[in-house]
Amino acid sequence: MAVLKGSVTPGEKGISPILVENLWKSFGKQTVLKGLSFEVRTGETFVVIGGSGQGKSVLLKHVMRLMKADRGEVYVQGNPIMSLEQRELYDLRRKMGMVFQESALFDSMTVLDNVAFALRMHTSLSEKEIVMEAREKLAMVGLRDVEKKFPSEISGGMKKRVGIARAIALAPEILLYDEPTTGLDPVLSSAIDELILKMQSDLSVTSIVITHDMKSAMKIANRVLFLFQGEIRFLGSPQDLVESDDPVLSQFVKGETQGPIGTL
Numbered sequence: 001m002a003v004l005k006g007s008v009t010p011g012e013k014g015i016s017p018i019l020v021e022n023l024w025k026s027f028g029k030q031t032v033l034k035g036l037s038f039e040v041r042t043g044e045t046f047v048v049i050g051g052s053g054q055g056k057s058v059l060l061k062h063v064m065r066l067m068k069a070d071r072g073e074v075y076v077q078g079n080p081i082m083s084l085e086q087r088e089l090y091d092l093r094r095k096m097g098m099v100f101q102e103s104a105l106f107d108s109m110t111v112l113d114n115v116a117f118a119l120r121m122h123t124s125l126s127e128k129e130i131v132m133e134a135r136e137k138l139a140m141v142g143l144r145d146v147e148k149k150f151p152s153e154i155s156g157g158m159k160k161r162v163g164i165a166r167a168i169a170l171a172p173e174i175l176l177y178d179e180p181t182t183g184l185d186p187v188l189s190s191a192i193d194e195l196i197l198k199m200q201s202d203l204s205v206t207s208i209v210i211t212h213d214m215k216s217a218m219k220i221a222n223r224v225l226f227l228f229q230g231e232i233r234f235l236g237s238p239q240d241l242v243e244s245d246d247p248v249l250s251q252f253v254k255g256e257t258q259g260p261i262g263t264l
């Protein structure tokens, strides 16, 4: 494993699961991330909130190196992900699961095959075991009787849950969720919150969860980061978040249309 370098120092309990250091990203003239630095602690559920277009998905994609930083580094379990060779990157990604905002399922595969895909690629389990594993993961997200359907034949909420089942298929140590509850009804949203909490308690997963859903954030977060105009506006406990007197934060948390953030 690569050793941490520069100003990065491992915490008392060892190497952080995720450490973001001075992360910069622009698209053309638009600078989306302006030197972000923060650490996600072992076993915590770290929630990222912020308005639409503030760079939340872009940030998460950097953690998996689905995007390359202009400057800065993301250390995943001490490994500088921007600098890894393909092989090392591949090995590290096996320990990570990602739930994409747009589900990003394989359209030509059934629901079951979508979930089984990583198991077939990365394990030596028998076909029978793979099917059992995949069914178990689908059951965990409350999906039954849809395994033979294709993504085009199920609802948006169901796709979301297949995406979660796929992300947890290899029992990852790190889970990245991009708006896991968006588009789900309140009952399903609560079920996904419960699932995120269960993954944390049963599997000791470290998670980053992006959400717009303040109720969900308050329920699942150990800490919350509020991203605003490419910078960290707040990083702290959910309690401190709701008690903050920052007008930008308070407008966002309360969902008000009047205030410093402005509307369309």
Ligand SMILES: Nc1ncnc2c1ncn2[C@@H]1O[C@H](COP(=O)(O)OP(=O)(O)OP(=O)(O)O)[C@@H](O)[C@H]1O
Pocket: 027, 032, 050, 051, 052, 053, 054, 055, 056, 057, 058, 059, 101
């Ligand atoms: N591949 C890309 N090429 C160019 N611009 C991009 C790309 N990806 C994202 N952007 C821009 O970066 C900004 C941040 O996008 P991002 O998807 O991270 O927003 P977000 O905070 O996730 O918003 P939402 O809550 O709506 O999902 C947006 O202005 C977006 O247009």
Ligand SMILES: [Mg+2]
Pocket: 056, 057, 058, 101, 178
């Ligand atoms: Mg997004």
